[in-house]
Amino acid sequence: MSEQTQETVEERTNKAEKEANEIENELDKITKGDLSFIKDAQLEKLTSENEKLKHRLAILENACRNEKSNSGVTNAAKKLNRKRPLLLTDMDSVTGNVCVIDELRNIFGTAISSAYPDLVDPPITISLSGNNPKFGDYQCNSAMAISKLLKAQNVKSNPVEVAKKIMGELPHSPFIDKVEVAGAGFLNIFLNRACAEKILNCVLKFGIDPPPVKKERICVDFSSPNIAKEMHVGHLRSTIIGESICRVLEFLNHDVLRINHLGDWGTQFGMLIAHLQDEFPDYRTNSPPISDLQAFYKESKKRFDEDSEFKKRAYSCVVQLQSGQSEYIAAWKLICDVSRREFQKIYDRLDIQIIDRGESFYQSRMESLVKELKEKQFLEKDEGRLIMWGDPEKRDGIPLTIVKSDGGYTYDTSDMATIKQRVEEEKCNRFIYVTDAGQFTHFVTIDACAHRAGILQEHQKVEHVGFGVVLGEDKKKFKTRSGETIKLINLLDEGLKRALEKLIEKGRDKVLTAEELKAAQEAVAYGCIKYADLSHNRVNDYIFSFDKMLDDKGNTAVYLLYALTRIRSIARTAQISLDTLLAEAANIGIKLIHDSEWKLGKVLLRFPEIILKVSSDLYLHSLCEYLYEISSCFTEFYDKCYCIEKDKDGKIVKIDYDRLTLCEVTARIMEKCLNILGIKTVSKM
Numbered sequence: 001m002s003e004q005t006q007e008t009v010e011e012r013t014n015k016a017e018k019e020a021n022e023i024e025n026e027l028d029k030i031t032k033g034d035l036s037f038i039k040d041a042q043l044e045k046l047t048s049e050n051e052k053l054k055h056r057l058a059i060l061e062n063a064c065r066n067e068k069s070n071s072g073v074t075n076a077a078k079k080l081n082r083k084r085p086l087l088l089t090d091m092d093s094v095t096g097n098v099c100v101i102d103e104l105r106n107i108f109g110t111a112i113s114s115a116y117p118d119l120v121d122p123p124i125t126i127s128l129s130g131n132n133p134k135f136g137d138y139q140c141n142s143a144m145a146i147s148k149l150l151k152a153q154n155v156k157s158n159p160v161e162v163a164k165k166i167m168g169e170l171p172h173s174p175f176i177d178k179v180e181v182a183g184a185g186f187l188n189i190f191l192n193r194a195c196a197e198k199i200l201n202c203v204l205k206f207g208i209d210p211p212p213v214k215k216e217r218i219c220v221d222f223s224s225p226n227i228a229k230e231m232h233v234g235h236l237r238s239t240i241i242g243e244s245i246c247r248v249l250e251f252l253n254h255d256v257l258r259i260n261h262l263g264d265w266g267t268q269f270g271m272l273i274a275h276l277q278d279e280f281p282d283y284r285t286n287s288p289p290i291s292d293l294q295a296f297y298k299e300s301k302k303r304f305d306e307d308s309e310f311k312k313r314a315y316s317c318v319v320q321l322q323s324g325q326s327e328y329i330a331a332w333k334l335i336c337d338v339s340r341r342e343f344q345k346i347y348d349r350l351d352i353q354i355i356d357r358g359e360s361f362y363q364s365r366m367e368s369l370v371k372e373l374k375e376k377q378f379l380e381k382d383e384g385r386l387i388m389w390g391d392p393e394k395r396d397g398i399p400l401t402i403v404k405s406d407g408g409y410t411y412d413t414s415d416m417a418t419i420k421q422r423v424e425e426e427k428c429n430r431f432i433y434v435t436d437a438g439q440f441t442h443f444v445t446i447d448a449c450a451h452r453a454g455i456l457q458e459h460q461k462v463e464h465v466g467f468g469v470v471l472g473e474d475k476k477k478f479k480t481r482s483g484e485t486i487k488l489i490n491l492l493d494e495g496l497k498r499a500l501e502k503l504i505e506k507g508r509d510k511v512l513t514a515e516e517l518k519a520a521q522e523a524v525a526y527g528c529i530k531y532a533d534l535s536h537n538r539v540n541d542y543i544f545s546f547d548k549m550l551d552d553k554g555n556t557a558v559y560l561l562y563a564l565t566r567i568r569s570i571a572r573t574a575q576i577s578l579d580t581l582l583a584e585a586a587n588i589g590i591k592l593i594h595d596s597e598w599k600l601g602k603v604l605l606r607f608p609e610i611i612l613k614v615s616s617d618l619y620l621h622s623l624c625e626y627l628y629e630i631s632s633c634f635t636e637f638y639d640k641c642y643c644i645e646k647d648k649d650g651k652i653v654k655i656d657y658d659r660l661t662l663c664e665v666t667a668r669i670m671e672k673c674l675n676i677l678g679i680k681t682v683s684k685m
Contacts, residue, residue, distance in 0.1 A: 055206050058095045091174045094195055096202030097209035099608040101126055101138065103175050104189060108140045111169040115162075122146055129188060133595075136180065136188030137602060142166070143185035159185025174198075193592050196601050201589045203604075203665050204582070208672050210252045211608035213615075219257045219422045220246050222434035223354060226263035227339040228272055230294045231346050232485040233478050233544070234436075237467045240533050240678065241620065242434040243352050245465065247676045248615050248623075257355070257426055260343075261418065264336050264358030268297075270318035273331040274310060275300035284330060293339055294487075346488055350526055351678060362417040366409050369417045370402060378453055379403075388412075390448020397441055400449055412446070419450045419462070429460060432618065437466035437539060465618050468541035470533075478544050492526070495546065499525035502550045502558070503685075512684060520685045524550070524558055527679040531557035534677055535624035555628040557679055560670070563631040565685045567667045574644045574655050581664060584657040590665065591658045596637040600662065603633045607669050611676075620677065627673045634666050 087106055088094060109124045116122060123145040129135040143163035150157045163185040170179060177192040222242020225231045231239075242258075249256050275296070280288035290296045303310045321328040340356060347354060370386075373379050379386040384405030389395050400412035422428045433443055447462035456462070472478040480486055500521045503509065509517055528549035535555055536542040552558045571581060592601040603626075610626045643663060645654040671681050 052206060055095060055202060058093055059097060059209060059212070087171055087173065089172060089174070091195065091198060094174055094198050094202075095209070096199055096206060097211050097608060098199060099211045099612060100175060100191070100199075100605050101609045102211075102612070103173070104138055104140070107171060107173050107176065108142065108166065108187075110171055111166050112142060112146070114169040115165045116146060116150075119146065119149060122149065126189075135182065135186075137191045138189040140166070140179075140187035140189060143187065147185070163187050191602065191605075193598065193601075196598075196605055197590050197592055199605060200592075200601060200662070200665050201585070203668065204585055204590065204661055208607070208668060211612055213252050213254075213612070215253055215255065216430050217255045217257070217426070217428045218249055218430040218432065219259060219426060219428040220249070220432045220434065221259045221261050221418075222246075223352070224261045224263070224435070225339075225343060227336050227358070228268070228293045228297045229339075231343060231488040233470050233488060233491060234485065236470060236488060236491070236529075237533055237538070238434045238436075239346075239350065239352060240530050241465060241467060241538055243350070243354075243678050244530075244534060244620050244676060245432060245434065245618055246353070247678060248611060248620075251611065251672075251676055252615055257422075257428060258353060260354040260356045262336075262340075262356055262358040264332075264339075265360040265363065267315070267318050268301075269321060269332055269335070270314035270316070271300045271304040271310070272297065272335055273317040273321065273328055274313045275303060276331050276335065283334060284327070287334075290335075290338055293335075293342065342489075346492070349492055350530070351680065359414050362414055362421065365417045365421055366413050369420055370409075370413065373402060373453060376453070378449075388449050388452075390445050390452055397445060400445055412442075415442075415446050416449060416453075416455070419446065420455045423455055423460075430463070431456075431460070432463045432465055434465040434467070437468055440464055440466050463618065465538070467538040471541050471543045473543060473545050475543065492529070495525035495529050496521060498546050498550060499528070506552075508685060516682070516684050519680075519682050523561060523680045523682045524685075527557040527561060527674075530678055531560070531624065534620045537621050538619065555624065560627055560631055560674065561679075561681065562685055563634070564667060564670050564674070564681055565683065567634065567663050567670070568683060570638075570643055570663050571660055574652060574660070576655065576660060578664070581657065581660055585661045588658045588661070590661050592662075594637075594641050596633075596640045597659070597662060600630075600633045600637045600666065603630055604665060604669055607672070623673055623677060627670060627677075630666060630670055630673075634663075637662070 087110060088098070088103060104126045105124050108126060112119075112122050112124060123142050125141040125145070127139055127141065129137055129139045140163075143159040143166065146166075147157050147159045147162045150162070160181060163181045167179050167181060167187060170176070174195045175192055177190045179190070180188045182188050220242055222245070223235060223239040225235050246256050246258050276283055276288070276290075280286070280290070300314075304314055317328060321332055336358070346352075370379075373388065374386075378388050379402055380388075382399075385401050386403035387399040388402050389399045390397075400416065401410045402413050402416070404410060419431065422431060433439075435443075443462050443464040447456070450456040450462065451458070470478045478486060500517075503512075503517065503520055503524065508520065512520060528546075532544070532549045533542065549556060550558055552562055571578075590601070592598045606626065610623055614620060614623050641656075641659055642654075643656050643659040644652055645656075647653050674681055
């Protein structure tokens with residue numbers, strides 16, 4: 001963390017601590033003095049505010065711990081400990097945003113460093129134990145690997161002995177109930193239920209806080225359609241995946257720059273401007289009716305291919321545009337504005353937030369980039385072109401073409417200029433590009449050349465988020481019956497139509513108001529399209545099928561939305577408001593006594609772990625699988641644990657508040673996961 005950021009965290013910590021102390025003093029005065037002038041509501045408010053500030057203070061202190069290292073350790077252990085935050089050693093420091101698996105890595109890393117201080121970077125392998133509770137909740141599987149390292153140093157050992165020695169060095173932790181050595185040296189870890197209850201009660205009282213991470217300025221380049229062409233199904237994956245990646249990173253409080261790198265420059269604009277001049281000569285005073293830009297583009301392309309005179313005019317228009325002639329700039333802006341309005345209709349419906357930045361933005365920057373690369377002798381001539389290799393010694397793959405033989409620039413030039421602009425002007429330190437898998441090699445080369453040119457530092461890299469293609473149910477590229485690419489707007493319309501049919505088939509139109517039905521229709525339609533994409537490993541192709549998407553069984557958006565509304569309906573059935581539930585929770589809280597409660601609670605604890613994993617590897621299907629796991633565990637819990645008991649006449653005779661609070665935390669985490677995936681939830685379906 002930078003010095004400036006570190007100071008900010010400490011200032012926030014000091015401020016929170018000061019506020020907590022002030023309220024603590026006020027409470028102390030009140031309790032020692034005359035309470036007759038104090039209303040119960042005031043006292044309750046002060047107590048609540050004090051509790052919230054203490055919780056916030058604990059979160060800030062934990063964030064500071066992440067940036068500090070343990071002291072008093074030796075040799076290789078120092079190196080290892082600098083990579084880990086300080087241990088959380090008491091229950092008061094446990095908050096709702098703690099990542100349990102990171103804490104376990106921290107605990108066992110400390111033990112391994114103490115047991116084997118001379119080992120350099122010993123492996124710390126922590127994983128879930130599986131479904132058999134006798135093997136614990138997590139396992140440390142480091143003993144086998146450490147035993148091999150010791151044997152390589154001619155130190156006699158076996159994995160069981162190593163495991164026992166590690167266990168003997170384990171520091172005290174509120175997260176662990178017990179640890180057992182099993183089998184060939186496995187360390188089975190049993191979590192402390194009281195600690196798990198504390199974490200979930202924090203989520204209930206204070207909401208869902210992100211796990212602490214070092215804040216970064218991150219550029220995510222996604223969607224990126226071309227001006228004068230309609231968005232089609234090929235843009236679907238980049239748009240949906242990119243938006244969800246942004247939401248994950250923003251939840252973690254990163255500063256995210258969402259960039260729509262539009263294709264708004266190039267020779268094709270010459271033919272579009274020429275065609276515009278012929279079809280709508282008064283376009284500067286009367287806005288032309290060219291909402292169907294796809295048709296307009298096809299007409300101009302046909303003339304360009306068949307009419308040599310038109311082709312000459314088109315090239316002349318390009319020259320005039322690139323020289324900045326006002327009439328041609330006005331025509332270009334008009335075409336771009338029409339396109340942007342059409343793109344925005346898609347983005348509004350899919351709830352996509354993105355900043356347009358066309359290739360035109362980088363024109364002057366490309367010129368200065370080329371000049372710089374020439375001066376530093378990174379470019380070499382090749383059949384009239386100027387090319388650049390990422391590694392001039394190896395010359396692997398395909399080089400970048402920085403300048404064409406006719407003096408023009410290419411996508412390679414543009415992508416190098418964007419990287420430079422995003423480093424120097426935007427001050428980004430992480431660069432994510434969401435495009436189809438076929439561009440993987442291109443971005444590897446861009447990364448290599450950017451490092452060679454000194455644009456990217458050693459610790460920075462271009463991250464390519466590649467994805468497969470969308471297939472039809474015939475397992476071929478998803479197209480219309482006539483063989484044309486499917487327009488994205490038509491796909492969304494079809495989704496709305498089918499979602500409404502599904503809801504009516506289920507009789508939801510009989511129980512929902514018109515407004516509720518419309519909200520459910522949009523949530524199901526857009527949610528099922530997004531979830532079907534995100535729930536698949538993005539590197540694979542996937543088959544687009546409305547029938548499968550709209551199935552209310554299995555790992556689908558419809559199933560999860562129904563599951564969430566069912567969870568929310570439990571408290572409504574009992575006529576319990578959230579305020580009442582939280583008031584009861586203050587006295588009772590979440591208790592994980594029954595095996596099904598404990599199983600669900602342990603799944604809910606993993607939310608920070610899943611979020612951190614996705615923010616690192618950018619595979620969103622992990623979050624979808626987690627959502628489905630929550631839903632499945634909740635079903636098991638609800639089948640075995642009564643939240644509300646009724647008599648034979650249907651009258652409520654008992655309400656189990658600690659189980660209702662577990663329902664509330666489950667719903668909150670599911671809602672947060674769905675929100676990160678860009679899926680809107682509804683209270684009724």
